[in-house]
Amino acid sequence: MTIPPDLYGRRSRDRFVLAASALFTGVQKLRSLRPPALPPVRPVDRSMRLTVTSVVPVAEDVVALTLAAPDDRVLPAWQPGCHLDLHLPSGRRRQYSLCGDPSDRRTYRIAVRRLPDGGGGSLEIHNAISEGDTLKVQGPRNAFPFISRDRYLFIAGGIGITPILPMVKAAHKAAADWHLIYTGRSRATLPFLDDLAGLPESRITIRTDDEHGVPDCADLLTRATPGTAVHVCGPAPMIDGIRAAFPPAATLHYERFAPAPVTDGKPFEVELASSGRVLQIPPARSALDVIKEEKPDVAYSCRQGFCGTCKTRVLSGEVDQRAPSDPPGDDTMLICVSRATQGRLTLDL
Known part of the structure; x- marks a missing residue:
């Protein structure tokens, strides 16, 4: 009697079939080791509907708006230098620096200067936005971060005080060595002077054109000693002048409220x-x-x-x-x- 190659009477398998089977089994095992496929990334809607709880004049042609959630919920946290994107009823979208207290998680504060020759956003806010209105808001976002240093020089021109003010207060709270130079046409045009009243007078210099003349940018930088972090916000000519006169060894951080001039442009x-x-x-x-x-x-x-x-x-x-x-x-x-x-x-x- 012939003994079959398989004790169960099965025919022996071809070597090619055995190799193919082993390869298939190995591939299946490798696939099982792969991490599971991640779900598709979905864009996050960071917009909010906030209510204007107050509109207050804070200087000549400047109003401060306070915004809060209709249900008084906690708002997203922010740091000095952050701004909001406001979607106005006209469809315009404009950015405004947060100038309130970062520890207040129930309200945001911004300030807007009326610009008759601007793009229309400031006029719309001054003429058409009232207490009780609801606005779509996105943010906060930070394109002007507050750099951690031991020594600061802050330079603000007019409405440029809005991102600088929370930085000044943060530096003071951190017991850093700081000084603020605040410039403008006149004291009547400078917003938030009352907010500065509680800070040491020796650390604040107010320079107005009607009292002191137009400041020289090199003079504004006399306190920019090596290691000083200089934060500047204001009109484009002031930013350009400070950049041109900036000394070595200090660090410059700035934000414009107007576009930079075109350089190396071709028609x-x-x-x-x-x-x-x-x-x-x-x-x-x-x-x-x-x-x-x-x-x-x-x-x-x-x-x-x-x-x-x-x-x-x-x-x-x-x-x-x-x-x-x-x-x-x-x-x-x-x-x-x-x-x-x-x-x-x-x-x-």
Whole structure:
């Protein structure tokens, strides 16, 4: 009697089949070791609906707005230098620095100066926003962080006190060595002088144009000794003057309320896809500046390439990406700062 190769009477398996089976088993084991697939990333909506609880004049042509949740819930935390994005009833989106107390988790405070020649946001707030109104808000976000140091020099020009004020109070609370220079046209135009009244007078210098003349930027920096963190916020000419006169060994941190001048700009053309209109962009102007004249309702906010409000799809042409948040090779551009490398851009506008 012939004994079968398998004690159970089964036929022996082909070597190729055995190898393929082992390979399949190994692959299955490797797959089982892989981490589970992560769920798709979903964008987080960080917007809030806040109620305007007060609108208070705090200086000539400056009002302070206090915002709170309708249900008085705790608001997201913030640090000195943070700002809010306000979506106004007109559709405008504007950014305003938080100038209240970070330990107050129930309210936010901002201040807005009336700018008759601005983009219309400040006029809308002054003329159309009242106590009891509800506004869509995003943030807080921080593009002007308060740097931790032992010694500070703070320089604020007019409404530029808004991000500086919480920094001054934080430095004082931390027992740091600090000094504030606060400049403006006159004392009547300087907001929050009352908020500074509780701080040591020896650490605060008020310089107004009507009393002391227009300050020289080099004079403002005499306290910027080596190791000093200098935080500056104010009009563009003051920022540019301080940058030009800034001494070595100190560190400069600043925030603008106006766009920086265009540097190394070359002329180019922008075609608006919706109308076929071709606009000429001069070397010293941004695409946004020229497009606003043709399309006054074009969306924008910071005009410095941070907020992303003016991001526009590029249908053709090569972009010179100049914004911090513009990824290279993307088919969009922030028209407030980015430009064409040459020739013409066709935009989805």
